[in-house]
Structure formats: C-alpha cells, structure tokens
Amino acid sequence: MTSYRLHSVRAVVHAGALFLVGLWAVCSTPAQSVAAGRTYYIDESTDFSGNGCENSDLNDVTSSLRESLDDDGWTGQRWTNVNAWPQDFYEQTFAGLAGLDHLYADSKTLAVYAGHGNRGLLQFGYRRDGRCLVQLNTQARLGTLAGDTAAYAMYVTSCTINLDSLSLHFNNAVRQSFGYHNSPSVKDDQPRDFYEATDDLRNSRAWIEEMEDRPGWFTGDNSPIALTFGLSSSHCSWVADTARLRAGVLLSNAPEPDAWYCYTMFDHGGC
Amino acid sequence: MKSHTTPLKMIAVMLLALGWAPATTMAEPREPGLGEPVAVFAMQRGARSLEEVSKRAQALAEVMLGREVSSEAIQAALSKAERTRAGWHITLPEAAGLRLRYLPQVDELRFLNLDGVSQQVPASAMEEKEAVALVQRHVKELDRRGLIAARHYDLAAPEIGYGRIGGGAIKGGREYEQIVEYRITFLRALNGIPVANDGIRFGVHVSGQLTGMRLGGLTVASVEEDGKELPSAGTFRARTVSTDEIMRQFGASLPQDVKADVAWARVMYVMPEDVEHAVVEPLYVVSHALRYPGEHGETVVSRRKVLGYSMTDPAAAPIDFTAPAIRHDEKSKR
Numbered sequence: 001m002t003s004y005r006l007h008s009v010r011a012v013v014h015a016g017a018l019f020l021v022g023l024w025a026v027c028s029t030p031a032q033s034v035a036a037g038r039t040y041y042i043d044e045s046t047d048f049s050g051n052g053c054e055n056s057d058l059n060d061v062t063s064s065l066r067e068s069l070d071d072d073g074w075t076g077q078r079w080t081n082v083n084a085w086p087q088d089f090y091e092q093t094f095a096g097l098a099g100l101d102h103l104y105a106d107s108k109t110l111a112v113y114a115g116h117g118n119r120g121l122l123q124f125g126y127r128r129d130g131r132c133l134v135q136l137n138t139q140a141r142l143g144t145l146a147g148d149t150a151a152y153a154m155y156v157t158s159c160t161i162n163l164d165s166l167s168l169h170f171n172n173a174v175r176q177s178f179g180y181h182n183s184p185s186v187k188d189d190q191p192r193d194f195y196e197a198t199d200d201l202r203n204s205r206a207w208i209e210e211m212e213d214r215p216g217w218f219t220g221d222n223s224p225i226a227l228t229f230g231l232s233s234s235h236c237s238w239v240a241d242t243a244r245l246r247a248g249v250l251l252s253n254a255p256e257p258d259a260w261y262c263y264t265m266f267d268h269g270g271c
Numbered sequence: 272m273k274s275h276t277t278p279l280k281m282i283a284v285m286l287l288a289l290g291w292a293p294a295t296t297m298a299e300p301r302e303p304g305l306g307e308p309v310a311v312f313a314m315q316r317g318a319r320s321l322e323e324v325s326k327r328a329q330a331l332a333e334v335m336l337g338r339e340v341s342s343e344a345i346q347a348a349l350s351k352a353e354r355t356r357a358g359w360h361i362t363l364p365e366a367a368g369l370r371l372r373y374l375p376q377v378d379e380l381r382f383l384n385l386d387g388v389s390q391q392v393p394a395s396a397m398e399e400k401e402a403v404a405l406v407q408r409h410v411k412e413l414d415r416r417g418l419i420a421a422r423h424y425d426l427a428a429p430e431i432g433y434g435r436i437g438g439g440a441i442k443g444g445r446e447y448e449q450i451v452e453y454r455i456t457f458l459r460a461l462n463g464i465p466v467a468n469d470g471i472r473f474g475v476h477v478s479g480q481l482t483g484m485r486l487g488g489l490t491v492a493s494v495e496e497d498g499k500e501l502p503s504a505g506t507f508r509a510r511t512v513s514t515d516e517i518m519r520q521f522g523a524s525l526p527q528d529v530k531a532d533v534a535w536a537r538v539m540y541v542m543p544e545d546v547e548h549a550v551v552e553p554l555y556v557v558s559h560a561l562r563y564p565g566e567h568g569e570t571v572v573s574r575r576k577v578l579g580y581s582m583t584d585p586a587a588a589p590i591d592f593t594a595p596a597i598r599h600d601e602k603s604k605r
Contacts, residue, residue: 046595055563056573059595116571123571133565158560158572170441183560185575185593193357216377218456218470218487220432221575262438266454271572
C-alpha cells in the first residue's frame with residue numbers, strides 16, 4: 001500500500017508540473033535542453049556457465065562504451081557478472097523484489113544492460129536471491145517511481161524490444177529505449193560506436209545504423225530498433241529527431257506521463 | 272589481379288570442367304555436393320592507402336549525390352578526417368547531409384545521406400522491385416568506374432531488409448506502420464558461394480533517394496578464367512561432410528532442454544575477424560540463437576551465435592565466429 005500511496009503522491013506532483021515540463025520540453029531548442037545528466041549505469045553479464053542462470057557465455061560489449069563515456073566526462077558505474085544483479089533493475093517500491101533501482105539502474109540518465117533476454121525480458125548471468133530475470137513490464141519502472149532518473153535504456157540482449165511486444169516497455173518512463181527485434185550478433189565496440197555516433201546523429205538513426213551488422217559483415221543479422229516516447233505524437237517525433245546522447249542534447253528526465261510511442265528500425269527478421 | 276596460368280590453375284580448370292558446378296552464372300547460391308572440390312582462397316583485409324580510400328569515396332559520393340564531386344574536394348576532406356577508434360569521420364563541405372566513415376580495421380566505407388533519410392512516405396512510394404532495379408544500376412555504374420566488379424556479386428539474388436517506422440497511443444494501440452526504406456545487400460560471391468564479410472549494401476528511401484551505402488573491402492587472391500574465379504594462392508579440397516551430417520552434429524551439440532532457432536544456414540566463405548590474412552575454405556555456416564528454459568516457465572533467448580562447420584574435415588571442431596574474447600577484471604561491489 002505504501003508504494004501505491006507514494007505513486008499517487010508522485011502522480012499528483014507530476015500532474016501539477018506536467019504543463020510546465022511539457023511546454024519546456026516541446027519549446028526548448030536542442031541547446032537549451034542540455035541538462036547536467038551525463039551519468040550512466042551499466043550492468044553486463046558475460047558468464048552464464050554454472051551460476052544458476054544457464055545460457056551461452058558472451059563477449060564483453062560495454063567496456064569500451066564505459067571508457068568512451070568516461071573520456072567524455074560522464075560519470076557512473078559499470079558492474080559485471082557476479083556483481084551485476086537483477087535487483088539493480090527491479091523497482092525499489094515493489095513488494096517482494098528487494099529492488100535497488102533507486103541506487104543503480106534508475107539513478108542515472110543512461111541505463112544499460114548487456115546479456116541475454118527475450119521479449120521485455122533481461123537475463124542476468126548470476127542468480128541472486130533466487131532470481132536471474134527482470135520482467136520489464138511488471139518488475140521495472142525506469143524513469144519513474146523510486147530513482148526516477150533514467151532517461152535512456154539500452155538493452156544489448158535478444159528480442160527485448162520485439163516489435164510485436166512493444167507494450168512490455170510502456171510502464172517505463174524513459175525518453176528512448178534501444179534494443180533489438182531479434183537475436184543480435186554484437187561485436188565488442190558497437191555500443192561505443194553507437195554512443196560516439198550520437199555526436200552528430202540523432203540517437204534513433206545512430207542506433208540502427210551502427211547495429212545492423214557486425215562491422216565487416218554483410219549478412220544482415222540484426223534488427224535494431226529505437227523506441228521513443230512522448231507526450232503526444234508530435235512530441236514523440238520531436239524527441240526522436242532531437243535526442244543525441246554524446247552531444248548532450250535532451251539528457252533531462254522524460255516528462256510524464258507518456259502518451260505516445262514511435263519507433264524506427266531496420267528489419268532483418270524477428271524472434 | 273593479373274591472370275597467368277600455372278599448373279595449379281590448369282588442374283583447377285580441369286576440375287571445374289569435370290564436375291565442379293559451372294560458374295558461368297552466379298544466379299543461384301550453390302552448395303557443393305559430396306566429393307566435389309571446393310576452392311580455398313587466400314584473403315586479406317586492412318587499411319588502404321589514403322589515395323585508394325579517396326578514389327573509392329569519390330566514386331561512392333558521386334553515385335550517392337548523382338553529381339560529380341571533385342577529387343580535390345575528397346582529398347581535402349580526407350586530410351581533415353577526424354580519426355577516432357570508430358574510424359575516420361569525413362565531412363564533405365559541399366554535401367552537408369552526407370556522412371562518410373571509413374573503418375580501416377575492416378576496410379569498409381560507409382556513407383549515410385541524411386538528406387535522404389525521411390519519415391515521409393510519398394503518395395507514389397517506390398516498390399521493392401524498383402528499388403532493386405535502381406540499386407542494380409548503381410552497382411553497374413560502380414563497375415563502370417572500376418570500383419568493383421559487378422560480376423563478383425549475384426545481382427539476381429539481393430538480400431532485402433526494411434527500414435520501418437511506426438507509432439501510436441500508449442493506451443490506444445498502433446496507429447501507423449510503414450516501410451520507409453529498403454536495405455538491399457549483394458554479397459560478394461566466389462563461383463556462386465557468398466562471402467559473409469564482403470559485399471555492398473544500399474539504403475533506398477521509398478522516395479527513391481539513396482539513404483546510405485556500405486562497401487566492404489575484402490581482397491581475394493584469385494584469377495579469373497572462363498568466367499570462374501580460381502585461387503591464385505590457395506588450393507582445392509574435396510567435400511567429405513554432408514549437410515545432413517553437419518546439422519546432425521549441430522543438433523547433438525545443443526545442451527539438454529535447449530532448442531535452437533536457426534536464422535539461416537548455408538555454405539559461405541567467412542574471413543575470420545581481427546586478422547588481416549587468412550586462407551579460407553567455404554564452411555557450412557549456421558547462424559542461430561539458443562532458447563534456454565528460464566525461471567517460472569520463461570524462455571530466454573541467447574544473443575546470436577554463428578558457427579562454421581568444415582565440409583572437408585569431419586573431425587574438425589566448428590569455428591565459433593562469435594566466441595567471447597578475453598574476460599575483463601571483476602571488481603567487488605559495495
């Protein structure tokens with residue numbers, strides 16, 4: 001009940017501020033929308049053997065991303081394997097989950113998970129408190145409730161943003177989520193290259209351009225998708241056309257409540 | 272490469288004449304039968320000289336823009352390129368909407384035409400077959416300019432993906448969904464067998480405007496005789512392992528209770544990543560994801576795995592082209 005009461009209070013506060021926030025978000029120029037939000041949180045699982053969450057071991061795809069973020073003055077944390085926990089993405093106010101998102105995934109502007117997954121699902125490599133999985137629609141609330149800071153979510157996982165299950169992301173309150181409609185093959189530096197491309201490309205285009213294939217491959221293995229949220233149809237398009245991570249454009253928290261979604265993707269097959 | 276006949280090549284030509292599938296047309300990807308010889312090629316990739324990159328960039332830029340671009344402008348832009356870990360970033364002052372990037376590690380040129388990227392769909396949107404025809408003309412134009420050899424690509428068998436947009440109300444369902452772009456790829460082929468990591472890809476907006484282009488740069492040591500490519504620094508090996516046997520091995524390798532979703536499986540040449548030189552024989556390549564049982568009845572899907580099985584050595588372990596590299600140090604948490 002406490003969490004519901006907190007939710008209600010926050011909803012009232014947000015409703016009161018909605019008009020001003022929305023007006024600011026829609027009317028501000030890209031230069032004005034830069035907020036002091038250069039912060040990141042990264043969990044990555046590469047070891048899925050014998051830790052209670054069986055799957056194939058993976059290559060490391062976020063070390064170079066973190067280095068690039070650090071080089072650009074971003075601050076944050078990156079935890080891997082035994083130190084990367086499903087609880088980092090669980091909503092803190094939800095009963096029975098022992099969620100810690102207010103300290104971790106929802107405490108920074110950019111939240112990243114790299115590992116395995118499925119539609120609206122993340123799989124961590126080490127079982128913690130009997131859990132390996134995060135159900136995004138029922139267990140996570142990025143950008144809202146406790147933490148209330150994440151504005152961008154990146155899932156380097158299979159099928160997590162499948163076109164036929166987009167609604168599994170509707171309970172988060174981020175500006176954009178980046179992921180895959182299928183099971184992707186991802187080379188070590190591709191998340192870094194995506195981030196660095198957002199110096200002059202909008203996030204949505206940079207994501208699909210960088211992730212369509214491993215560098216040097218032409219087999220069209222990946223179906224990357226950028227899912228954007230907004231207060232209205234036009235606001236959604238504006239966010240998709242405007243947000244650039246590396247350029248620091250639109251790093252502020254997303255206004256709530258989302259009313260619209262819009263996506264762009266390269267489709268080379270799904271899950 | 273210069274063509275000069277050697278005993279190896281003469282044998283190769285005889286083998287081809289006797290039984291190896293004729294490669295006078297590359298219209299159908301071919302799968303060698305048991306006992307057939309398969310050609311093994313030396314391949315290389317690596318950064319080209321500034322002059323070579325400049326020539327390739329100029330030709331691609333002119334095709335993208337549909338007008339001439341001076342070589343001086345390209346060279347000047349290249350000399351000012353921002354060289355980062357992700358490649359050389361090249362800006363052409365006379366084409367503000369064009370983004371050029373050269374990836375020296377894989378010798379790949381990428382163009383993105385921001386002026387062509389649009390969410391708008393014209394009333395008379397270009398159909399897929401028209402887009403393919405347009406791209407085929409561009410490939411032939413690049414051939415005419417000496418940038419690529421069109422005969423090295425199977426122009427009758429494009430691989431097509433789609434740029435899609437869509438959206439709707441959170442509480443109201445999807446309100447629109449459209450194809451705005453065709454992603455058309457031609458893989459480099461060696462006598463009908465495609466090469467996984469060499470090819471040319473075009474993005475074509477439904478307005479007909481090119482949105483992007485990617486050109487791979489693998490160099491194959493081959494000579495051409497009678498319309499066939501023969502290894503100039505490789506050899507031939509006989510296929511001894513059938514596709515059925517390979518797929519049986521693949522199935523047997525799956526962990527208990529794990530299922531495989533095979534995205535594609537076919538004979539291909541695959542140049543290993545992170546090397547500049549390799550001798551490459553065609554493999555039976557299985558691109559797939561694994562479905563593991565998760566908790567509470569959930570199924571978890573692995574990231575893509577790409578395994579290459581030898582067709583000439585039944586005892587050879589498959590090559591995992593997506594194998595994890597070195598592990599990074601762990602740090603203790605709180």
